Amino acid sequence: MALFTFWQGEWKKIQIPKSLKTDIEGFGFLTNLYHEIKGNKKIIFDFSNCEWLEANLCAILGSIVLIYQKQKVQFKIENIEKQSFLQNTFENNGFLKLFDNTITNLNKKHSGIPFSKYDMKNENEFENYIYKYILSASKIPEMSEGAKRKIFRSIFELFQNSVMHSGASELYVCGQYYTAKARMALTMVEYGKTFKHNVTNHLSIYNNFSGAECLKWAVQSGNTTKSKTEAGGLGLDIIREFLKLNQGKLQINSADGYWEEKKGIIFVTDCEYTFPGSIVNIEFNLRDKNSYITHEEFNISDIL
Amino acid sequence: METIKIKDITNSHLAVSSIDGDKVFDIIDVSFKADKKVELDFEGIELTITAFLNSSIGKLYSIYDVDKIKSLLSIINLKQDEIALLKLVIEKAKERFGKDLSNENDLVDEA
Known part of the structure; x- marks a missing residue:
C-alpha cells in the first residue's frame, strides 16, 4: 500500500x-x-x-x-x-x-476498547483493563462462561508472552467490537526484542532465518526460546487450538515477518518493511456457542 | 507442611503472571530442598494460564524427579478446567525435561 x-x-x-x-x-x-x-x-x-x-x-x-x-x-x-x-x-x-x-x-x-499504554511491570493494570472492557462488556453476554474463560486466557497468554520475551517496558493496546460481524479484535504492540531477534539468537542453526521463518518456528508446538531450565512452548498452542474452534484469527507482525492463522488456515510471508518490535492482533468470534466444558475429570495426584 | 495460598501471592483472582509463578516456585524449591511437603491452595483463583503454571509448577520437573514431586506436592481447590490446563503443562514439561537437551543447548548463544 x-x-x-x-x-x-x-x-x-x-x-x-x-x-x-x-x-x-x-x-x-x-x-x-x-x-x-x-x-x-x-x-x-x-x-x-x-x-x-x-x-x-x-x-x-x-x-x-x-x-x-x-x-x-x-x-x-x-x-x-x-x-x-x-x-x-x-x-x-x-x-x-x-x-x-x-x-x-x-x-x-461506542463499541471501542480504549487505546491504552501499560507498563509491562504493572500487570494488574492490564488485568483491570481486560476485565473492565472485555469481561464486563455487554457485547459478549451470549457466550458461555467456558468461551469467555478461553478468551481471557488467550489474551493473558499473549500479554505474558510479550512480558517474557520482548523485554519491552511498555505495551500499547486497543480493541474494537465489530457488532455486525459479531467479532472482537484486540491489537497489542511493543517495541522490544522481536521474534526474529529471539529465535536467531537462540540457536546458531537459526542465525540465517528470515522474519517469516522465525515466526513459523516460534508458533510450533513445544518450541520456545526459554533457557533449558524453564518450561514453555505451550501458550500459543492453547490459543491456536481455541481459535480454530472459535473460528477466530491470530496475526503476528514482528521485524520483517508476518504470520496469520484464520479459521485454521495459515499464511506466512516476509515483509517489505521491518517493524521495530511486534504487533499481535487477536480476533474472536462472538457468535461462538460452544460450551468449552471439560467433561473429563482429572485427579491431580495422577497428573503430577 | 507448608501451605501456599496462591491468592496471597497474586493479590488477584487471576494467576496469570510468570513473575508470580517464579515466587511460588521459589517457595516450593526451598521446601523441597528440606524435604518438606508443600500444599498449593488455589482457593479464590478463577483463571490460570500456562505462563504462571510453567514458572511455578512446570519448572519443578527440570530439577526434581516425578516421584519426589508426587510425594511432596499437593494441590487443592483448583477448578477442573484449570486442572486440565495444568495436565498439559506438566505433560509438556516432562517431555521437555525428559529428553536430552544437551546437544541443543550446546548451540545456545549465551547472552
Whole structure:
C-alpha cells in the first residue's frame, strides 16, 4: 500500500489511505509510516481520503505517535471531521487525545476498547483493563462462561508472552467490537526484542532465518526460546487450538515477518518493511456457542 | 507442611503472571530442598494460564524427579478446567525435561 506525503510549510503531511484494515497491507502501511516520520519534527495525519480505519489499529498508530512525541515530534490530525464515525470512534477510544489540535467530546455510545499504554511491570493494570472492557462488556453476554474463560486466557497468554520475551517496558493496546460481524479484535504492540531477534539468537542453526521463518518456528508446538531450565512452548498452542474452534484469527507482525492463522488456515510471508518490535492482533468470534466444558475429570495426584 | 495460598501471592483472582509463578516456585524449591511437603491452595483463583503454571509448577520437573514431586506436592481447590490446563503443562514439561537437551543447548548463544 503506497504512502503519500506532502509538505505544508514546515509540516510533513501523511495521507492516511482510503481503507486501513487489520491485514498485511495495513501493517505494512503503518510500518512504512513509522519509518517515514524519522528525522521529521512536525507531522500531520491527513484523513481527507480515509473512509474506513479499523479502530483496533489505533494501538499501532497511537504507539507511533507516543514514541515520536517522546522525541519532541509534534503531531496534528486533519480532516477527521469529514468522517463522523471515525471522529466518534477516535474520540471515544482515546486516540484523538494524543493530538494537540483536537477537542474530544466523549460519547458513551461506542463499541471501542480504549487505546491504552501499560507498563509491562504493572500487570494488574492490564488485568483491570481486560476485565473492565472485555469481561464486563455487554457485547459478549451470549457466550458461555467456558468461551469467555478461553478468551481471557488467550489474551493473558499473549500479554505474558510479550512480558517474557520482548523485554519491552511498555505495551500499547486497543480493541474494537465489530457488532455486525459479531467479532472482537484486540491489537497489542511493543517495541522490544522481536521474534526474529529471539529465535536467531537462540540457536546458531537459526542465525540465517528470515522474519517469516522465525515466526513459523516460534508458533510450533513445544518450541520456545526459554533457557533449558524453564518450561514453555505451550501458550500459543492453547490459543491456536481455541481459535480454530472459535473460528477466530491470530496475526503476528514482528521485524520483517508476518504470520496469520484464520479459521485454521495459515499464511506466512516476509515483509517489505521491518517493524521495530511486534504487533499481535487477536480476533474472536462472538457468535461462538460452544460450551468449552471439560467433561473429563482429572485427579491431580495422577497428573503430577 | 507448608501451605501456599496462591491468592496471597497474586493479590488477584487471576494467576496469570510468570513473575508470580517464579515466587511460588521459589517457595516450593526451598521446601523441597528440606524435604518438606508443600500444599498449593488455589482457593479464590478463577483463571490460570500456562505462563504462571510453567514458572511455578512446570519448572519443578527440570530439577526434581516425578516421584519426589508426587510425594511432596499437593494441590487443592483448583477448578477442573484449570486442572486440565495444568495436565498439559506438566505433560509438556516432562517431555521437555525428559529428553536430552544437551546437544541443543550446546548451540545456545549465551547472552
